[in-house]
Amino acid sequence: MDRFRERLLAWYDLHARDLPWRKDRDPYRVWVSEIMLQQTRVAAVIEHYHEFLRRFPTVQRLAAVREASVLSAWSGLGYYRRARMLHAAAKVVVHDREGKFPKTAEDWRVLPGIGRYTAAAIASIASGEPIAVVDGNVERVLQRLIGKLLAGELFWKAAQDLLDRKRAGDFNQAMMELGAMVCTPRAPACLVCPVAELCATRGELAPADQARKQTKSEVDYALHRRDGRVYLVQRPKDARLMAGMWELPVVQPAMAHTGEEQIPRSPRNDKKRSRPESPIFTVRHSITVTNYTVRVWNCAPADTVLGKWVSCHSLSKMPLTGLARKVLRKAQVLP
Numbered sequence: 001m002d003r004f005r006e007r008l009l010a011w012y013d014l015h016a017r018d019l020p021w022r023k024d025r026d027p028y029r030v031w032v033s034e035i036m037l038q039q040t041r042v043a044a045v046i047e048h049y050h051e052f053l054r055r056f057p058t059v060q061r062l063a064a065v066r067e068a069s070v071l072s073a074w075s076g077l078g079y080y081r082r083a084r085m086l087h088a089a090a091k092v093v094v095h096d097r098e099g100k101f102p103k104t105a106e107d108w109r110v111l112p113g114i115g116r117y118t119a120a121a122i123a124s125i126a127s128g129e130p131i132a133v134v135d136g137n138v139e140r141v142l143q144r145l146i147g148k149l150l151a152g153e154l155f156w157k158a159a160q161d162l163l164d165r166k167r168a169g170d171f172n173q174a175m176m177e178l179g180a181m182v183c184t185p186r187a188p189a190c191l192v193c194p195v196a197e198l199c200a201t202r203g204e205l206a207p208a209d210q211a212r213k214q215t216k217s218e219v220d221y222a223l224h225r226r227d228g229r230v231y232l233v234q235r236p237k238d239a240r241l242m243a244g245m246w247e248l249p250v251v252q253p254a255m256a257h258t259g260e261e262q263i264p265r266s267p268r269n270d271k272k273r274s275r276p277e278s279p280i281f282t283v284r285h286s287i288t289v290t291n292y293t294v295r296v297w298n299c300a301p302a303d304t305v306l307g308k309w310v311s312c313h314s315l316s317k318m319p320l321t322g323l324a325r326k327v328l329r330k331a332q333v334l335p
Helices: 002-015 027-037 042-055 059-064 067-074 081-095 116-127 136-146 153-162 168-181 253-258 312-317 322-330
Strands: 215-222 229-234 281-287 290-297 308-311
Touching: 002 168, 027 042, 027 081, 027 116, 042 067, 059 081, 067 081, 067 312, 116 168, 136 153, 136 168, 229 312, 281 322, 290 322, 308 312
Parallel strands: 215 290
Antiparallel strands: 229 308, 281 290
């Protein structure tokens, strides 16, 4: 085990990616990064991380703003419950803990939205607590290293047994870095692995389960503009995904083609207005395991669709869904 720790940390010291949240061990910055990195690729997080800290440089500033402002800054990262819980936890730190951050994983877990992995990651990186982390990357490294399919608490025990207690934060990041960059799910780069000699399987251990299969879907949105404004609708407050976020109204494909029931007609003139025969553009978008083909139409939604007109100048401050932001940027409504 000592050889494994030494080789892994030596490799990490030389080859760790230059990521912005690794520049110091400030608990606020570590916390924000760990919440953002949950189920989100590193490349997608970096830009949002910089912008989020520009808008909310301290936990006091984060606790003081409205939830809508937090959701707006989070737009594009997805899994918006994370942002809501981060905001709620910031209020607890400021109002109940006098702005003092927890030191241990056990104390971090008391805050809203922080589970076992996140608490261990923050405590080990920011405070040096000798506690191991287990995420998907670490699970893969452990199973290949040991040569056994593990499950549940066995992962945490194996990780804790392997942990370098003097450099717990670096070791945890090194394990995740190894899984992300070398010991990848498919075609692991065993030839350049710093601990290949100590690995029982050299990447040949079959996965416990197969990756979730991606599905395909199609959706049509109305891009309705008028006098420097765009018409948006708000997702229900109790929606399972992206609750309370703002997006473009959905239209039925047939209506988008024919124009039926799309634009309110005056009682004095009940003639149907002309409709476009094709969408103004199409974009691709992925949410969890679904790949969407998104068609955007230059038309109004049905009379029954309740929303509001939003000034284009105000859109950057709105808590928009990532897809809405993508569409509005492509339409050059947003910069």
